[in-house]
Amino acid sequence: MYKEIYHKTIIIMLGLFASVQTSQAQRYSLFSPEVKTEFPSVVYDFLETYLYEIDSLQRKGKDVAQRLHDDKVMFLTGSVASARKITTTMPFEVKRADNKFYEVSWVDSVGNTIFDVAFPMQYELLLGKPKAEIEKDFKAELSKAWSYMPSGIGCENLTKTDDGCLMTNPSANYYVESLNTATYYVISECGDTIPTFDDKDKWHSAANLFHGFIDHISDYTLYVEQNLYGFKKAQYTVTLEQWLAYCLAMKLKTYFAIEEEREDGLKALLIAQSPDLGFNHMLSIIIPDNFVTNRKAVFKATLNAYIPTQNVKDLYQKYVEKPKKRI
Numbered sequence: 001m002y003k004e005i006y007h008k009t010i011i012i013m014l015g016l017f018a019s020v021q022t023s024q025a026q027r028y029s030l031f032s033p034e035v036k037t038e039f040p041s042v043v044y045d046f047l048e049t050y051l052y053e054i055d056s057l058q059r060k061g062k063d064v065a066q067r068l069h070d071d072k073v074m075f076l077t078g079s080v081a082s083a084r085k086i087t088t089t090m091p092f093e094v095k096r097a098d099n100k101f102y103e104v105s106w107v108d109s110v111g112n113t114i115f116d117v118a119f120p121m122q123y124e125l126l127l128g129k130p131k132a133e134i135e136k137d138f139k140a141e142l143s144k145a146w147s148y149m150p151s152g153i154g155c156e157n158l159t160k161t162d163d164g165c166l167m168t169n170p171s172a173n174y175y176v177e178s179l180n181t182a183t184y185y186v187i188s189e190c191g192d193t194i195p196t197f198d199d200k201d202k203w204h205s206a207a208n209l210f211h212g213f214i215d216h217i218s219d220y221t222l223y224v225e226q227n228l229y230g231f232k233k234a235q236y237t238v239t240l241e242q243w244l245a246y247c248l249a250m251k252l253k254t255y256f257a258i259e260e261e262r263e264d265g266l267k268a269l270l271i272a273q274s275p276d277l278g279f280n281h282m283l284s285i286i287i288p289d290n291f292v293t294n295r296k297a298v299f300k301a302t303l304n305a306y307i308p309t310q311n312v313k314d315l316y317q318k319y320v321e322k323p324k325k326r327i
Helices: 033-038 043-059 065-071 080-085 124-127 131-136 138-144 202-211 240-249 309-321
Strands: 010-011 074-077 090-099 100-109 113-120 159-160 166-168 177-180 184-187 193-195 219-230 232-239 254-263 267-276 280-287 298-308
Touching: 033 254, 043 065, 043 080, 043 100, 043 113, 065 074, 074 080, 074 100, 080 113, 124 131, 131 138, 131 219, 131 254, 131 298, 138 219, 138 232, 138 240, 177 232, 184 202, 202 254, 202 267, 298 309
Parallel strands: 219 298
Antiparallel strands: 010 090, 074 113, 090 100, 100 113, 159 166, 166 184, 177 254, 184 193, 219 232, 254 267, 267 280, 280 298
16 A cells, blocks of 8 residues: 555665664664765664664564554565665665655665565654653753754745735645745845834734744743643743754744734744654744734743644644634
């Protein structure tokens, strides 16, 4: 079933240096450091660790069939023992199937496939931890991230909206049109195209801020109340800069929407999607009314982390059906 749904393919035909070997971390060496650096992917660490573990169990006489079945890992060509034949000089191919599965295959010097493995794009499997443990580690992951530098955008990617703003075009949305990746721009007095950040245009300014297109954000604070497995909660504070740096490091795609305009500010919804690991973070954020002029503002966010991508649509039904209002 894995081969029938491929829509997106990433091809990597690189590799250098040594043959398969195990390290002190009990794993195979299947990919060269150069490949890992130049073409970063979550599949490298997973396969090097997972295949070594399964092969070790099998060589000890353990039946690994049920484990592979439970993990939905399939060997399309070869067996787990084939991993011992792989060298980091062998060309390999990584395919991503409709944001549901990965397939990784290696070929020998004459082009014959020696090993082909498929596995689900499921973050618990890829990270090797249960959801409850991954959730608890999230605060620490945010704390590791610090520096963030806003990126620019070419003027040729902008189009004028009905209200006279300049907006990125195209922009992607997530189930509803208002929840999207759009950022907004104005022409300065000097004739430069700059991101909108104006107290008179809070909606567009908020979108630009949380998409990471505003400078000088180091004093903004994000107070997070995170819902955890087992109906538990965790409260902590990080900087907005740390949040944006984390999203950048994890290659998350963010979607933003204003849900309500209130007397005390704005209520927003933000989705941070991981295409590589198959999860989404969902934040409901209260944005103070003076956030443009007060760079020390605190944003209060309710966070549901690591929602499997296939479950997001159900959670979104509440958002789609909920009437939007100005208070």
